[in-house]
Amino acid sequence: MSLVERLVDDLKPLGGKPAEFKRMVSVTVDSEHIVAAINTVKDAGFEMLSDIFGIDYLQYPQHQGKRFSVAYNLYSISANERIFIRVNVDDGDVLPTITHLWKGASFMEREVYDMFGIAFDGHPDLRKLITPEDLEGHPHRKDFPIGETPTLFNDGRFIDPAAFRAGLTGQDAGLSGHQGGMRRGYSQDIDMPAPNIEANTNRANPNKEGK
Amino acid sequence: MTVKKPDDFGAETTAEQIMVQPGVTVTDLPSASEFETKLMRLNVGPQHPSTHGVLRVVVDLDGETVKRIVPQIGYLHTGFEKTMEHRTYQQGVTYSNRMDYLHGFGHDLAYVLAVEKLLDAQVPVRAQQVRVILNELNRIASHLVFFGTGILDMGALTLFFYTMREREQIIDLFEMVCGVRMNYGYFRVGGLSRDIPDGFVDAAKQFVASFPKMIEQYRGMFAKNDIFVNRTKGVGVLSRETALDYGLTGPSLRASGVNLDFRKTQPYSGYENYDFDVPTSSKGDVNARFMVRLEEMTESLKIVEQALDALEPGPVKDPDRRISLPPRQELETSMEAVIFHFKLATEGFHPPRGEVYVPTESARGELGYYLVSDGGSMPYRVKVRVPSLINLQSLEPACLDGVFADMVANIASLDPVMGDVDK
Numbered sequence: 001m002s003l004v005e006r007l008v009d010d011l012k013p014l015g016g017k018p019a020e021f022k023r024m025v026s027v028t029v030d031s032e033h034i035v036a037a038i039n040t041v042k043d044a045g046f047e048m049l050s051d052i053f054g055i056d057y058l059q060y061p062q063h064q065g066k067r068f069s070v071a072y073n074l075y076s077i078s079a080n081e082r083i084f085i086r087v088n089v090d091d092g093d094v095l096p097t098i099t100h101l102w103k104g105a106s107f108m109e110r111e112v113y114d115m116f117g118i119a120f121d122g123h124p125d126l127r128k129l130i131t132p133e134d135l136e137g138h139p140h141r142k143d144f145p146i147g148e149t150p151t152l153f154n155d156g157r158f159i160d161p162a163a164f165r166a167g168l169t170g171q172d173a174g175l176s177g178h179q180g181g182m183r184r185g186y187s188q189d190i191d192m193p194a195p196n197i198e199a200n201t202n203r204a205n206p207n208k209e210g211k
Numbered sequence: 212m213t214v215k216k217p218d219d220f221g222a223e224t225t226a227e228q229i230m231v232q233p234g235v236t237v238t239d240l241p242s243a244s245e246f247e248t249k250l251m252r253l254n255v256g257p258q259h260p261s262t263h264g265v266l267r268v269v270v271d272l273d274g275e276t277v278k279r280i281v282p283q284i285g286y287l288h289t290g291f292e293k294t295m296e297h298r299t300y301q302q303g304v305t306y307s308n309r310m311d312y313l314h315g316f317g318h319d320l321a322y323v324l325a326v327e328k329l330l331d332a333q334v335p336v337r338a339q340q341v342r343v344i345l346n347e348l349n350r351i352a353s354h355l356v357f358f359g360t361g362i363l364d365m366g367a368l369t370l371f372f373y374t375m376r377e378r379e380q381i382i383d384l385f386e387m388v389c390g391v392r393m394n395y396g397y398f399r400v401g402g403l404s405r406d407i408p409d410g411f412v413d414a415a416k417q418f419v420a421s422f423p424k425m426i427e428q429y430r431g432m433f434a435k436n437d438i439f440v441n442r443t444k445g446v447g448v449l450s451r452e453t454a455l456d457y458g459l460t461g462p463s464l465r466a467s468g469v470n471l472d473f474r475k476t477q478p479y480s481g482y483e484n485y486d487f488d489v490p491t492s493s494k495g496d497v498n499a500r501f502m503v504r505l506e507e508m509t510e511s512l513k514i515v516e517q518a519l520d521a522l523e524p525g526p527v528k529d530p531d532r533r534i535s536l537p538p539r540q541e542l543e544t545s546m547e548a549v550i551f552h553f554k555l556a557t558e559g560f561h562p563p564r565g566e567v568y569v570p571t572e573s574a575r576g577e578l579g580y581y582l583v584s585d586g587g588s589m590p591y592r593v594k595v596r597v598p599s600l601i602n603l604q605s606l607e608p609a610c611l612d613g614v615f616a617d618m619v620a621n622i623a624s625l626d627p628v629m630g631d632v633d634k
Binding site for chain 1: 292329456469471476586594634
């Protein structure tokens, strides 16, 4: 009986629901038992906390239950086995920290907080890890805008990609009304008057000139 | 009076406690206000040559002694994980190698292994061998940069030119194989993008034959050099317990006496077929971290040599048409091939639903891609377990209560690559 199989039995009183896919074992536990579960795993001989990460199931087909999952990737060097402990949380839920079990959990929990907005109670230094201080939102949430959507900052500032590119090449930004002003990075440029659409149309269609 | 300190510190120390020595009466000394001692907050980086890219470290110093150290990261954040969620599985290799730009093949390999596990792809033996050859050569190249820049940080310039000379030879080999010197993107899910060119094996064998001499040269230049040894011995000691507590992996963990190498414990891509050792050291200081990597280059060279000898002609792609593009000449005669080509090029394949993780050993430590598939042609979630980010936390225990100059040596010895840290 391997270490992981024994652990799966040990975690059942804590609400542990095991799942296996391609020989990777993960156990989902109730969020109020997460520290106890991780403690059990650590005591069983899993010396290394490899990673903590979040998954947003908002757009996952036929997903039921809570929106987020937080997974703890634990590895036992002595037994050469790996187990994933998972906990499902909703938006706004707070998880207890495990930085008292592994100091290395600090960056991992900060990354989850930064990317998904899941806070960790009792973390000694819970700040954003990677994204800029004034970036609003949590980029790895599935509803975070991507692509041609402006990058949002505090107090209404944002970078509009089309206008930004147009500003770099000295061309007209089109009908967005920003006219490349975003290159200077100031919000007052947003209030600039929209370009004269009729004048632009006339340039494109010389036949209409003089009307 | 009490000394003013930043709020982040624990018990307050008064100036009287600092200045009064045993056997000295207080009246002999100047008043406390004249003798004030202050902690100084110093910003190092992000544009500092010793911080290996854009690492910014905020240090609180008491004189020369480091009392608190906070790495501030994110200056190179590119959102690769999020981008990969909006590209097909095959396109992912464009992004993976850009994270760790010094060991790009390691990231490529970790990514394709995860997708292949999801697909149950059958990678031909030749493709696996070529992957191992390139991955190990890249590991050597990465370590060469580590030595060159690391010792440069400590004030020795010469070695940099020597290591860059050998790295150039390796990069030339990569250029021969995939046409680029840095962001390779040569591996594909199911194999390689194309076979290695004629003459690569000979050129690689020539390099393998010449490199041991160079390792001896490096050994003479710094490993046996008294200045280097005295500078690094006993500096930044990380005990076995501390290293595990902070999640350290890779050569730095092996320098702290933990024999953990995923090429041995969970072999992938045919690493179980090669005979090599895993160098470890029990000292855990900066010197040990340098020495472990020096020995590792010899072991990597052994693997490359064996893999080059074992190379046999054969296919380099999974024959499964649902994964690999059909050969070009078939497109002219077979409608089937055109259909498969079109489907793969426009949409890509659809792995089954599930979540996989394959740990690999990069030049910096445990590297693995956690992929979540929802059955679509793009990964639902990509989470990269990057070694540099987690390893960077060990900077704190290594630097605390040491002098400031040792912090530079510690950063160098932990070998962070900022692309790998910020993703």
